[in-house]
Amino acid sequence: MKKEPMISFPHLGDYYIPIKFLLTHLTDYKVIEAPPITKKTIELGTKYSPSFVCIPFKYNLGNFIETLEQGATILFQAGGGCRYGYYTEVQEQILKDLGYDFQMMTIGQNKIITLNYLYKTIKKLNKNISFFQLSYYVLLTLFMIHFMDKIDDYIRLNIGFETQKNSFIDLKKEMLASFSKTTGFFSLLTKYLKYKRKIKNLKINKPKNCLKVGIIGELYTSMEPFSNYFLEKELANMNIQVKRFTNASFLIYQKKFKIKKMQKYIKKYCTYELGADGMDNVYRAKFLSAKGYDGLIHIKPFGCTPEIGAMPIIRKVCEDEKMPIIFFSFDSETSEVGIKTRLEAFYDMLKIKKG
Amino acid sequence: MKNIKIGIPKALLYFKYKELWHLFFQKLGCQIIISSDTNKEILENGIKFSPDEACMALKIYMGHIHFLQNKCDYILVPRLACLKKDEILCTNFSALYDLIKNTFPTNIIHYNVDVKHNKTEEMAFIKMGKTLGFSKKESQLAYYYAKSRADLNKIKMLDEQKKLLQQKNLKILLAGHPYNLYDQFIGEPIQKLLKENNITLIFSDIYEENDLNEQVKTITKTNYWTYNKEIIAAIVQYEKHIDGIILLTSFPCGPDSLSNEMILRKIKIPIINLILDEADSNTGLITRIESFIDILEERRKRNEERTND
Numbered sequence: 001m002k003k004e005p006m007i008s009f010p011h012l013g014d015y016y017i018p019i020k021f022l023l024t025h026l027t028d029y030k031v032i033e034a035p036p037i038t039k040k041t042i043e044l045g046t047k048y049s050p051s052f053v054c055i056p057f058k059y060n061l062g063n064f065i066e067t068l069e070q071g072a073t074i075l076f077q078a079g080g081g082c083r084y085g086y087y088t089e090v091q092e093q094i095l096k097d098l099g100y101d102f103q104m105m106t107i108g109q110n111k112i113i114t115l116n117y118l119y120k121t122i123k124k125l126n127k128n129i130s131f132f133q134l135s136y137y138v139l140l141t142l143f144m145i146h147f148m149d150k151i152d153d154y155i156r157l158n159i160g161f162e163t164q165k166n167s168f169i170d171l172k173k174e175m176l177a178s179f180s181k182t183t184g185f186f187s188l189l190t191k192y193l194k195y196k197r198k199i200k201n202l203k204i205n206k207p208k209n210c211l212k213v214g215i216i217g218e219l220y221t222s223m224e225p226f227s228n229y230f231l232e233k234e235l236a237n238m239n240i241q242v243k244r245f246t247n248a249s250f251l252i253y254q255k256k257f258k259i260k261k262m263q264k265y266i267k268k269y270c271t272y273e274l275g276a277d278g279m280d281n282v283y284r285a286k287f288l289s290a291k292g293y294d295g296l297i298h299i300k301p302f303g304c305t306p307e308i309g310a311m312p313i314i315r316k317v318c319e320d321e322k323m324p325i326i327f328f329s330f331d332s333e334t335s336e337v338g339i340k341t342r343l344e345a346f347y348d349m350l351k352i353k354k355g
Numbered sequence: 356m357k358n359i360k361i362g363i364p365k366a367l368l369y370f371k372y373k374e375l376w377h378l379f380f381q382k383l384g385c386q387i388i389i390s391s392d393t394n395k396e397i398l399e400n401g402i403k404f405s406p407d408e409a410c411m412a413l414k415i416y417m418g419h420i421h422f423l424q425n426k427c428d429y430i431l432v433p434r435l436a437c438l439k440k441d442e443i444l445c446t447n448f449s450a451l452y453d454l455i456k457n458t459f460p461t462n463i464i465h466y467n468v469d470v471k472h473n474k475t476e477e478m479a480f481i482k483m484g485k486t487l488g489f490s491k492k493e494s495q496l497a498y499y500y501a502k503s504r505a506d507l508n509k510i511k512m513l514d515e516q517k518k519l520l521q522q523k524n525l526k527i528l529l530a531g532h533p534y535n536l537y538d539q540f541i542g543e544p545i546q547k548l549l550k551e552n553n554i555t556l557i558f559s560d561i562y563e564e565n566d567l568n569e570q571v572k573t574i575t576k577t578n579y580w581t582y583n584k585e586i587i588a589a590i591v592q593y594e595k596h597i598d599g600i601i602l603l604t605s606f607p608c609g610p611d612s613l614s615n616e617m618i619l620r621k622i623k624i625p626i627i628n629l630i631l632d633e634a635d636s637n638t639g640l641i642t643r644i645e646s647f648i649d650i651l652e653e654r655r656k657r658n659e660e661r662t663n664d
């Protein structure tokens with residue numbers, strides 16, 4: 001008996017909502033996100049991954065295995081800079097060698113995602129789709145992502161000071177559930193404005209001179225909270241205002257327009273682009289120093305080549321700007337306790353410094 | 356400018372471009388100082404001045420820069436981002452120039468190749484000449500001269516390597532980035548061990564450039580790292596003429612971590628992947644290599660018996 005076709009994809013923070021929304025509207029198939037990430041996911045992923053590949057590969061592979069076990073038959077993978085662009089083919093090979101029967105789809109080729117390429121890919125699954133239809137839903141999804149990111153930015157700045165526990169998270173959950181039922185641009189905008197107002201009305205108790213910390217570094221560990229041991233939650237518990245630049249909006253469309261500006265801003269440190277997102281993080285280190293932030297946390301997967309190449313330069317910027325910085329590196333063996341202890345020490349130091 | 360001393364670190368891309376660099380600077384009349392082979396001190400300094408998780412090859416490079424400091428007017432540090440359309444290099448090569456500049460207070464002469472942004476190798480060499488006070492014409496001539504001689508040399512090496520394929524003894528392809536294959540601390544000890552065991556060595560950095568993409572496609576369709584594709588092409592070219600393959604990797608190399616996985620899954624002849632890091636004791640390696648040689652010998656014997664039957 002042939003299995004009923006079912007589309008699935010790996011996790012990346014809350015973005016499963018817009019991804020699922022998009023794929024559901026572009027095809028007639030059932031779409032499920034991979035089961036939520038657990039310790040088991042990363043164990044599975046690690047077991048079948050090349051030994052020192054970066055950790056996002058392991059999470060993705062674990063997601064794929066778990067979702068295939070749930071009956072998925074079509075897998076989507078994104079691609080992107082550095083090693084991500086080559087994930088798809090290697091993961092497909094590993095999963096096929098494990099005996100899974102499925103179709104692998106990628107939404108980008110040669111590291112660039114274009115509407116045309118996406119159209120060709122989706123056409124394979126849905127012959128009837130028109131280019132207009134595709135563009136419509138892609139745009140709608142991009143707006144959804146944009147709104148989500150805007151709300152998240154606000155939450156990060158304020159969640160550490162909520163007066164009622166979980167008020168932000170609960171409301172955000174409600175918002176995401178509502179977003180997933182979007183019917184068109186008007187409906188999305190209405191929902192966004194409604195929740196924006198609600199979230200801004202949440203009571204906070206934020207002192208003027210609160211501690212401010214920036215999170216910089218590699219994209220997956222920035223955007224998937226499980227992979228950084230819920231760092232942002234920890235910081236919120238410490239009553240810290242958090243700024244993080246990397247999100248889907250930045251990667252999909254903002255970065256292109258910012259490159260020139262970033263390059264100019266850090267001319268003293270970088271003559272060239274460093275590769276992947278290395279240069280962005282040099283820029284952010286300098287930018288946040290100028291903005292009066294108290295400290296920086298740089299996060300990345302163990303062995304992340306582009307971030308490792310940028311680290312000495314980031315360090316130099318922080319030395320010049322007298323900006324405290326701490327570096328975290330995540331792998332399947334990384335000790336959560338170790339990270340927490342170092343984070344607490346960092347926090348104590350920032351507090352003393354601030355006086 | 357006269358009597359300019361250019362320091363060249365004997366690490367990373369030196370092993371790929373040494374003829375080109377030598378001949379170019381020679382032609383211009385500059386003096387060249389090459390750092391010594393990697394030794395303990397160089398490695399230790401490299402570790403000291405590198406981020407913890409940098410690959411061993413990069414750490415070694417940093418050690419060589421440290422070695423050359425104060426020994427020359429300029430140190431040559433290329434910055435290469437993209438050599439072919441739709442391909443990239445390891446991001447370490449894009450970051451190299453700025454990485455060194457922010458770590459060591461030293462004069463760097465560099466060239467930048469980024470085909471995607473229309474910066475060709477020739478333009479890069481002309482600019483390098485300009486920095487040293489040579490006219491465009493002088494640099495251009497020197498570049499053409501160096502390039503053609505280096506290319507000729509490659510053809511010669513390929514011919515010689517092809518001859519080796521006729522040898523009757525066991526033949527192993529040492530596959531990996533040239534700076535791993537030939538480094539005194541990474542590839543050399545392995546080469547020595549293999550030679551002592553009467554193995555003929557074939558090297559992956561000597562290969563036929565025609566049809567490269569087609570050959571790579573038999574193993575992988577979407578690999579986009581130029582230097583890794585070269586390794587794969589070499590493997591495809593030699594696969595039928597050798598007994599086994601040793602893949603050499605410096606820990607924790609980004610591109611190799613995925614590229615090797617495809618090779619290991621697709622290649623049918625015996626293959627092992629040796630991963631070297633600065634903390635490695637050689638004993639484990641020696642055992643692995645020796646048992647690999649045993650396997651190859653066994654396999655040969657069986658094959659010979661079969662053909663004799």
Ligand code: SF4
Nearest residue numbers: 410412445447608609
């Ligand atoms: S390709 Fe690998 S070994 Fe070479 S510089 Fe990059 S990470 Fe290091």
